[in-house]
Every structure is written in structure tokens, then in C-alpha cells.
Amino acid sequence: MSKLAIPDAIREAMKDVKHKVVVLSGKGGVGKTTVATNLAISFAKDKHAAGIIDADIYGPNVPKLLGLDGQHPTSDGEKLDPVLGPLGMKIMSMGFLLRQSDDAVAWRGPIVAKAITQFLGDVRWGELDLLVVDLPPGTGDEILSILQSIPDIDGVVIVSTPQEVAVLDARRAIRLVQKMGVPILGIVENMAEFICPSCGNSHRLYGEGSTKQAAEDFGIDHLGSLPFDPSIIQLSDKGTPFVVENPDSASAVAFGEIVKKLAKKMGLKD
Amino acid sequence: MSKLAIPDAIREAMKDVKHKVVVLSGKGGVGKTTVATNLAISFAKDKHAAGIIDADIYGPNVPKLLGLDGQHPTSDGEKLDPVLGPLGMKIMSMGFLLRQSDDAVAWRGPIVAKAITQFLGDVRWGELDLLVVDLPPGTGDEILSILQSIPDIDGVVIVSTPQEVAVLDARRAIRLVQKMGVPILGIVENMAEFICPSCGNSHRLYGEGSTKQAAEDFGIDHLGSLPFDPSIIQLSDKGTPFVVENPDSASAVAFGEIVKKLAKKMGLKD
Numbered sequence: 001m002s003k004l005a006i007p008d009a010i011r012e013a014m015k016d017v018k019h020k021v022v023v024l025s026g027k028g029g030v031g032k033t034t035v036a037t038n039l040a041i042s043f044a045k046d047k048h049a050a051g052i053i054d055a056d057i058y059g060p061n062v063p064k065l066l067g068l069d070g071q072h073p074t075s076d077g078e079k080l081d082p083v084l085g086p087l088g089m090k091i092m093s094m095g096f097l098l099r100q101s102d103d104a105v106a107w108r109g110p111i112v113a114k115a116i117t118q119f120l121g122d123v124r125w126g127e128l129d130l131l132v133v134d135l136p137p138g139t140g141d142e143i144l145s146i147l148q149s150i151p152d153i154d155g156v157v158i159v160s161t162p163q164e165v166a167v168l169d170a171r172r173a174i175r176l177v178q179k180m181g182v183p184i185l186g187i188v189e190n191m192a193e194f195i196c197p198s199c200g201n202s203h204r205l206y207g208e209g210s211t212k213q214a215a216e217d218f219g220i221d222h223l224g225s226l227p228f229d230p231s232i233i234q235l236s237d238k239g240t241p242f243v244v245e246n247p248d249s250a251s252a253v254a255f256g257e258i259v260k261k262l263a264k265k266m267g268l269k270d
Numbered sequence: 271m272s273k274l275a276i277p278d279a280i281r282e283a284m285k286d287v288k289h290k291v292v293v294l295s296g297k298g299g300v301g302k303t304t305v306a307t308n309l310a311i312s313f314a315k316d317k318h319a320a321g322i323i324d325a326d327i328y329g330p331n332v333p334k335l336l337g338l339d340g341q342h343p344t345s346d347g348e349k350l351d352p353v354l355g356p357l358g359m360k361i362m363s364m365g366f367l368l369r370q371s372d373d374a375v376a377w378r379g380p381i382v383a384k385a386i387t388q389f390l391g392d393v394r395w396g397e398l399d400l401l402v403v404d405l406p407p408g409t410g411d412e413i414l415s416i417l418q419s420i421p422d423i424d425g426v427v428i429v430s431t432p433q434e435v436a437v438l439d440a441r442r443a444i445r446l447v448q449k450m451g452v453p454i455l456g457i458v459e460n461m462a463e464f465i466c467p468s469c470g471n472s473h474r475l476y477g478e479g480s481t482k483q484a485a486e487d488f489g490i491d492h493l494g495s496l497p498f499d500p501s502i503i504q505l506s507d508k509g510t511p512f513v514v515e516n517p518d519s520a521s522a523v524a525f526g527e528i529v530k531k532l533a534k535k536m537g538l539k540d
Binding site for chain 2: 196
């Protein structure tokens with residue numbers, strides 16, 4: 001695997017960004033974007049200057065999750081200014097650049113690589129404590145390109161459900177990232193347990209596949225486990241991050257523990 | 271969008287395949303591979319000669335779902351013979367060609383395109399009534415390449431959960447497929463309703479986003495709705511298709527209705 005040079009424009013655009021975290025999953029539909037978005041907003045709540053790059057060019061859903069659908073970055077003709085989201089977060093998403101939400105992005109490989117590089121280099125991020133990058137799911141070409149294009153990544157956070165095929169795909173992703181020499185901050189288990197709101201009984205909807213075993217096998221940290229919480233999905237559909245709307249919920253408390261561990265690992269004051 | 275010529279090798283390899291169905295989702299994690307696998311096996315149960323191409327090169331999970339992990343296609347040095355699965359199904363998956371299940375597939379775009387073309391042209395399918403193609407999730411480059419490489423597709427089946435961002439991604443996929451002039455057989459709503467096994471109450475885990483509205487907006491058929499059934503996930507993890515293992519379950523009955531509609535649309539005797 002050859003190491004590509006990081007473009008100067010990207011180094012320049014990110015020179016005042018203190019910490020960068022990349023959120024990645026092997027499989028789609030495991031809550032990667034929800035984790036990425038709520039991670040950034042958790043730090044923003046703690047008075048850190050935070051930003052999000054929604055690099056999921058095939059399904060850029062960060063604007064939808066933050067209630068920013070239909071917004072557009074402003075430009076001075078040279079650089080783009082990110083859209084301002086809740087708590088002053090700076091948000092950049094391919095979703096802002098598409099004409100309408102039904103638009104299919106079906107670009108050929110070289111155009112994709114170019115779009116991502118532009119994306120990363122053309123945005124005026126300014127000073128940030130933390131930039132969270134939401135990658136497309138999978139272990140494809142774009143992942144390589146994006147991971148190789150970002151200077152000085154603090155580390156990657158892997159998200160997986162307990163479904164065995166999801167853990168299998170997470171293992172592929174971990175191996176890929178380790179091969180590239182990019183540090184991994186840990187793995188988050190998502191959608192683990194569903195507490196029936198009618199009777200209070202607990203059900204493991206996605207089975208018993210073990211993110212803990214994967215963490216052990218690859219020598220990475222298991223950051224924590226989040227329940228399957230339909231209110232998170234409903235709040236996401238409404239454009240409201242759950243850590244803001246339901247800060248006392250079991251989900252938000254579990255998420256807070258994960259954020260604390262990450263802050264400590266990155267040397268960010270909590 | 272330029273129309274690529276279909277390679278002769280692929281036309282030749284598929285010349286005795288009567289019907290081809292492509293299963294696609296805009297978002298990952300919506301059950302696309304489960305639908306594709308159980309679709310093929312439903313037709314196989316009805317004495318049709320069926321096959322599956324697992325073209326999800328980034329997370330090829332069909333072998334896992336059919337209990338075929340670790341199998342390998344045989345070769346005469348020229349063509350590959352598909353692996354024989356349950357009910358005599360012919361299965362080909364990138365998963366068979368990877369050294370171990372943790373292997374990350376991180377190929378550059380041109381290699382991916384070449385791998386897929388080889389994949390489609392190098393397999394000796396022989397006579398089949400139906401070949402089901404499981405595409406990678408999303409609306410990326412590989413989708414274009416694969417859809418354009420398969421001759422005489424009967425149509426595409428779109429899979430989505432009711433989560434609004436999943437329906438949004440499904441809309442993108444529908445628009446892309448329609449732009450390419452490939453027929454769409456319809457959309458399947460998956461993971462709609464969860465019946466708590468402890469108390470029997472019903473919960474819409476993924477919310478109320480409307481696959482029916484999407485079907486109406488794009489003028490395609492709504493093929494049916496499948497419940498969120500944890501036993502499907504457990505059976506998948508064990509390598510057993512749910513339509514074989516639990517043929518009388520609510521899920522299998524609902525799936526049977528979808529299969530009937532598809533058989534009628536394709537002119538396949540039920």
C-alpha cells in the first residue's frame with residue numbers, strides 16, 4: 001500500500017485544527033454518522049470549538065441529522081466557509097453541495113478522489129479544537145484516499161453493532177487502518193440492547209457478536225456500548241442530536257463515558 | 271452518463287441465465303444481503319435453478335449467511351465453477367477469493383472495476399432460471415460499473431428501512447437507476463415493526479419514514495413490508511436462511527408474498 005503525499009492545500013486548511021478524529025465502520029447502518037455527529041456536539045457542549053466533515057459522498061446525512069438540510073456554505077470565490085450548526089459547530093458536507101436531497105451521486109473514481117481532496121482543502125476551518133470526520137462506510141478506495149489525505153490524525157473510532165457480519169466487517173476495517181499505520185482510538189458497540197418501552201424487558205436485537213473480542217484480538221480499546229434506542233433514530237430524523245435533546249437518557253449517559261475516554265486519550269480537557 | 275459496452279465474456283458467461291435480478295440499497299445495514307439471499311433460496315425451494323453473485327467486494331457476507339465460509343470455487347484454469355450452496359444454488363462471492371475473513375479489501379478504483387468484470391465474466395454459470403446479484407450498498411462508482419456490465423437485467427429490487435435517512439438514500443438510488451434506464455421491480459420495506467417477544471407490543475424501531483411515499487413519487491411498486499425479526503439476524507449469523515429454517519414465521523410469510531409478486535413480474539412460474 002503506497003503512501004500518498006498529503007496535498008499542501010489540506011495541510012494549510014487544517015493547520016489551526018488541534019485534534020482530528022475519524023469515525024469509520026466496516027458495515028453501513030450501524031450508527032456511524034450518529035456517533036460522529038454526537039461526538040462533535042458533546043465536545044461543543046463542553047465549550048470546545050468543534051467541526052464535522054461529512055465525507056460520506058454517497059449518502060451525506062449529517063445535514064439531515066443536525067437540521068441543516070437546504071443550507072449552503074458561503075464562498076468568497078476562493079475558499080468555502082463551513083455552515084454554522086448548533087452550538088457554533090462548523091459543518092461541511094457534500095450534502096450542502098448537491099442540488100436536492102434525491103440527487104444520486106454517481107461519480108467515477110477519479111472524480112470522487114478529486115471531490116474529496118477539494119472538499120478537504122477548500123474549506124476555511126480556522127481555529128478548531130476538534131474536527132470529526134465521518135467517512136463513508138466500508139473499506140473501499142475512498143477510505144484510503146481520505147485517510148491518507150488528512151494530516152496528523154489523532155486516531156480512528158470504529159463503530160459496529162453486535163451483528164456478527166458487522167463485527168466481521170469492522171475487523172476488516174481495523175486491519176486496513178492498522179496496515180496504513182493510522183492509530184485507532186478504539187471501538188464502540190452500538191445498538192446492543194433494546195429495552196422494550198412497554199414491558200421493560202431487554203432484547204439483544206443484533207445478536208451476540210463480540211466487539212470486545214475484536215478489540216482484544218487487534219489490541220485496541222473497547223470504548224463502550226450504546227443501547228438500541230429508537231428515540232435516537234426519531235431525533236436524528238427530526239434533526240436533533242440526542243445528547244442535546246435527552247442528556248439524561250441511558251444512551252446519553254453511556255455516550256458521555258465514551259466521550260470522556262476519548263477526551264483523555266487525545267489530551268483534550270473534558 | 272455514458273453507456274459502457276457490455277464485455278463479451280460476461281454475455282457469454284450469462285447466456286443461459288434466463289432472469290437476472292439486482293438487489294440494491296442506498297444505505298448499508300438495511301438487510302439488502304438478507305433479502306438477496308432469501309430471494310434466491312425462495313426460488314430454489316420452488317424448484318427453480320438459482321444462483322447468487324455477491325458483488326459486495328467491500329463486505330462480501332453471502333458465504334457467511336449461507337454457511338459457506340471457507341469454501342472455494344474450483345477452476346479448470348480457465349473459468350471458475352461457482353460454489354454449490356443449499357438447494358443446489360450456485361454461489362459466487364468475492365468472499366471466497368479472500369484469504370481470510372478479516373482481510374481488508376482496499377483496492378484502487380481501476381482494480382475494483384477489473385475485479386468485478388472478471389468476476390462476472392469468468393464464472394461458468396451454466397443454465398439458470400434466476401441469478402440474483404447483491405450489489406454493494408450506496409450509489410457509487412461500483413454500482414454504475416456493475417449495473418452497466420450485466421446484460422438484460424429483469425430489474426432492480428430496492429431495499430430500505432423506514433428510517434428517514436435510509437429512505438432518503440433509497441430515493442437517491444432509485445433516481446440513479448432510473449437515469450441509467452434500468453427497470454426497477456419495486457421497493458421492499460425492511461425492519462419495519464418489532465413485536466416484543468416478552469409482551470407482544472409492537473414498536474417501529476426505525477421510525478415512520480415512508481417507503482410507500484418514495485414508491486409513489488417515483489412510480490415504482492411497493493412490494494411489501496418485512497418486520498424487524500431478531501431471529502433473522504441470529505439465523506444469518508448461523509448461516510441459515512430464515513425462509514428455510516422458519517418457513518411459517520410472520521417474516522417468511524411476508525417474504526413469500528414479495529417473492530410471488532416478483533415471480534409474476536418476471537414471468538417466472540411460482
